[in-house]
Amino acid sequence: MKPRVLFFEExxxxRLPEVGGKGANLGELARAGFPVPEGFCVTTSAYREFVATSSEMEELLEELDALDPEDVEGLRALGGRIRAHLLEMEIPASLKREITEAWRRAGEEHAYAVRSSATAEDLPTASFAGQQDTYLNVKGREELLWHIRKxxxxxxxxxxxxYRMKNGFDHRQVFLSVVVQRMVNPEVSGILFTADPLTGNRRVVSIDASFGLGEAIVSGxxxxxxxKVKEGRILQREISEKKIRIRPRPEGGTVTEDVPPEERNRPALADDQVLRLAEMGKRIEKHFGAPQDIEFCVEKGRIYVVQSRPITSLYPLPADLPQEPLGVLISFGHIQMMTDAMKPLALSIFRSVFPKTFLYEAGGRLFINPSAVLRTRPGRKLFPKVLKNLFDESLGRAVEEVIRRPEFHRVPPPPGTGRFFRRHVLPxxxxLWRNLWANDPSAVKEEVERFIREKREEVRGALQGVSGHRRLEEVRRQIQGLPREAVPRLLPYVLSYPVSFLLLRRLLGDVDELNQLNKSLPGNVTSEMGLAIGDLADLLRELPEVEAYLARAEDETFFEGLQEVEGGTRFKEAFEEFLDKYGHRCPGEIDLTRPRWREAPTLxxxxxxxxxxxxxPGEHRLRFKEGEREAREAAERILDRVGRRGFRARRVQRLMVVFREMGGLREHPKYLITAVLDECRKAILAEAERLASEGVLGRPEDAFFLTLDELIRLAKGEPFRxxxxxIEERKGRHxxxxxxxxxxxxxxxxxxxxGTPRRGEYPEGALVGMPASAGVAEGKARVILSxxxxxLSEGEILVAPHTDPGWTPLFQSARALVTEVGGLMTHGSVVAREYGIPAVVGVDDATRKIRDGQRIRVDGNRGYVEIVEDAGE
Incomplete structure (x- = not known):
């Protein structure tokens, strides 16, 4: 028989399944020698035994299972019935005796805090804190038994x-232990976070403290x-006016009383107590191996710990990242316009390409560590400017804030940084200089497209020529070799586009003609994809039966079903032609595990x-031609302004040609990367299907939850774990x-x-971002997360977390664009300028602050969004 009562030292x-998160943590602290008031746990076995005496509980739980989570009134009524039923039940006599014996052993003269401790509580990835009740200053046997039932x-x-419904916990699988702990009568109580809960800094301890019991703080x-304390030094001390305190009453229960006016602004803690608390907190964190949220009390000068649980709100740090010296990490997903978590296979593929100290994984995302570059003088000067101008203004400001700190720039760059610059950056x-001033821009497109075709065929041939673990090893070899070939070949062309733009802006000022120059760039593979979508839509107008079929089509039978409707064969040929060129693409396409359009055409x-x-009909093509005309006219106006002769005029004319031609190549490197990733995806899934057929994997897609190295070992027949x-563990983590x-x-x-917010004069309540495409538009917001x-319907404004080429099909219909992530030269900004629609990017929490259907005004000239009226007004 499992124990029904356990003292903390046991x-x-x-014992977590028996005493819950709170009880297990208190037991750990007590056994490790931390000052925990003595007490015991009434275990989950006792709770189960108590509930088992009910003849109605199963029926009530079945009603709860059938309840709609959105039915607030039904939930309230049924919860009330269950609670009333449990309070009416009697505790079994033998259990009552065992609890009474523990109470007497602990000291029946004491008052006790009676706290719930659920088995799913205070876990690393979920906290049930505050979901169940706590009762303070409970005195006497009958009161104790009553409050355990409560x-x-x-x-x-x-x-x-x-909370359980929202987080997917089965009501039958969450059990309750009750912690009975000797009541402390404190002068001061508080909460200690061993990592700053606001900034996430793991080396800063944050302490809240007030007079009396901690319930006054917890209840607000x-x-x-x-x-705030860092490494034995108090960084911040903010003393509040503490008007009330909660104290235990001699007869039991608590009372709220006023603090005398002369004491209200007195510090709750002396400096030596603050430092002792911080030091103890860090020792507790070390014991548990994770940042902790700790409740403490100070009674007669002695510090007691009454609770400790993991801080679940912190964004994870890379497990293999040293905290010293101070370094800076930049989200790879924000630069690539795909901030969703990636599966282990996709993460491992990127990490196999770059040095381990340059690319880290945390929370299912990748982070770039440019600290070595930022410790050099050129890196400090240029890198933040590149981030602000090309990717995301707030991202660049945040990096500037870190590198200005003495603890960052005092550290010299690591050995070999100069050699790296000479070998890789200088060429x-x-x-880039030759592209700007010497090479023939019109000859570049053919060279780039030939390289992409040849590279794709080379990868395809290499992967089709092998099988088994050798095919997976070839995947690794091809992916690792791609940057060495593609970066020196393609990056100078890609950089020529933004650099020529910045040089033109310096020569001309921030004039409207520069935005006009960006319209209908020649040969942009992503824009051409958008035009091809429009062609398919125009074809569909002529085929009503095909239109009706598409509304009900399924991926598995998509093309077979097309052949069964009138006009389907004609549409099928056009659609297959589209997929032949663009079928390897999809939203979030840098993640190899995402299904491609060729696999899921209904997307x-x-x-x-x-x-x-x-x-x-035909409007998309007319718009493109109109954009070409507007770009030519803008170029002519610029030349009229600077003159047709002279050194400055020649420089401007050259840069305009480079800007247009190289701008058309901006998306080609990503097109190549996604094409290579797709070939690798085909090879990996072919081997995963074999492993699934042999019973090694449950299904082929399970391979996505292994790293590439693990998959190779599996294909070799080398057992591990x-x-x-x-795989199931990683699915849950993902x-x-x-x-x-x-x-x-x-x-x-x-x-x-x-980073510091962008400055400027904006309307009250405006959502401020970065102006990315000029113009002002007003319309209904369409918030799309994926x-x-x-x-989109006609006239709607696209509001999205980010966009990449997989979002391009939506742009033709959008009146304007608002994104949470982005900069002047990121995908959404460039496409918005090409299409001539206003865009504001880098608007924090735009998809949360703007509601679907609200009428909004997007000012792409000044970089802000106004909510004009709520949906339905």
Whole structure:
């Protein structure tokens, strides 16, 4: 028989299923010698035994299972019935005796805090804190037994039920232990975070403290003093006016009383207490191996720990990243316009390409570590400017903020940094200069496209010529070799586009003609893809039966079904031609594990139908031609302004040609990368299907939850761990990682840095971002988090977290663009300028602050968004 009562000294982490998160953590602390008030846990076995005496509980739980999570009234009524039922039940006599014996042994003269401790509580990835009830200053046997029952019943409070439903916890699989802990009568109580909960800095301890019991802080009834400590030094001390305090009453229970006016502004803690608390907190963090949220009390000068749990709100740090010296990490996803969590296979592929000290993984995302470059003088000067002008203004400001700190720039660059610049950066810079001033821009496109065709065929041939683990090893070889070939060949062309733009802006000023120059760039592979979508939509207008079929089509039978409807063969030929060129693309395409359009053609249906309904026949082609005309006229106006002769005029004319020609090549490198990734995806899935047929994998897609090296070992027949269990564990972790919001910039200490806000005069309540495409537009907001099966109606404004080429089908229908991520030269900005629609990018939390259907005004000249009226007004 499992124990029904356990004292703290009998408890450690292995007892979590019996005593819950709170009880297990207190037991760990007590056994490790930390000052924990003595007490015991009434275990989950006791709770199960208590519930088992009910003849109605199973029926009530079945009703709960059938309840709609959105039915607030139903949830409230059923929760009330369950709680009332549990409170009416009697505790079994033998269990009552065992609890009474423990109470007497602990000291019946004491008052106790009676706290719930759920088995799914205070876990590294989920915290049930505050979901069940706590009772303070409980005195006497009958009161203790009554409050234990009240704790058990609190497992079914409205908020606890709703939380379990939201987070996918089965009501039958979450059990409750009750922690009974000697009550401390403190002068001061508080909460200690061993990492700063606001910034995420793992080396800063943050302490909130006030007079009396900690319930005043937890309930928000009092403003606490704030202390921040780093490495034995108090960084910040904010003393609040503490008007009330909660104290235990001699007869039991608590009372709220006023603090005398002369004491209200007195610091709750002396400096030596602050430092002792910080030091103890760091020792507790070290014991648990993770940052902790700790509740403490100070009674007669002695510090007690009454609770410790993981801080679950922090964004994870890379496991292999040293915290010293101070370094800076930049989100790879924000630069690539894809901030979703990636599966282990995709992460491992990117990490196999770059040095381990340059690219790190955290929270299912990749982070670039440019600290070595930023410690050099040219790096400090140029790198933030590149980030601000080309990628994301706020990202560049955040990096500037970090590198200005003495603890960053005092550290010299690592040995070999200069050699790296000479070997890799200098040749690219030389080629960039030649592209700007010497090479023939019109000859470049053919050379680039030939290289892409040849490289794709080379990769395809290499992967088709082998099988088994050798094919997977060839995948690794091809991916690792791609940057060595592609970067020196293509990067100088790609950089010529933004650099020529910046040089033109310096020569001409920030004039409207520069935006006009960006329209209808020649040969842009992504723009051509958007035009091809429009052609498919125009063809569909002539084929009503095909249109009706597409609305119900499924991926598995997509092309077979087309052949069964009138006009289907004609549309099928055109659609297959499109997929032949663009089928390797999709939203979030840098993630090799994402399904491609060639595999899931229905992903394009909403965009095609939306285009057909919101854009007139042939209008997309007419717009493109109009853009070409406007670009030519803008170039003529610029030349009229600077003159047709002279050195300055020749420079401007040359840069305009480079800007147009190289701008058309901007998307080609990504086109090549995604084409190579698609060939690798085909090879990996072919081997995964074989492994699944042999029973090594449950299904082919399980391969995505292994690293490439692990998959190679599996294909070789080399056993490692329980593969099925490992995959299931990683699926759960990936699901949790998808809920995280990755920071744009963070330090090696875990601090999330946002940078100083952009300055300017804006309307009150405006959402400020970066102006990316000129013009002002007003319309209905269409908030789209993922473009799969999404469409826009005529006149709607696209509001998105980010965009990449997989979003292009939506642009033809958009009146304007607002994104949370982006800069002047990122995908959405460039395409918006090409299409001549206003765009504001880098608007923090735009998809949360703007609601679907609201009427908004997008000012792409000054870089802000106004909410004009709410949906339905």
């Amino acid at each position: 408890v450690d982490r292995s 704790c058990w019943a609190s497992l079914f409070t409205d908020r606890a039920i709703a 009834k009092v403003s606490a003093d704030l202390y 690219i810079a030389k080629n 394009l249906v909403s965009a095609i139908l939306g285009h057909m309904r919101s854009v007139k 329980d593969v099925s269990a490992l 699901e949790w990682q998808q809920t995280l919001k990755p920071p744009k910039v963070m330090t090696s200490e875990g601090e999330i840095v946002t 473009p799969e099966r999404a469409s």
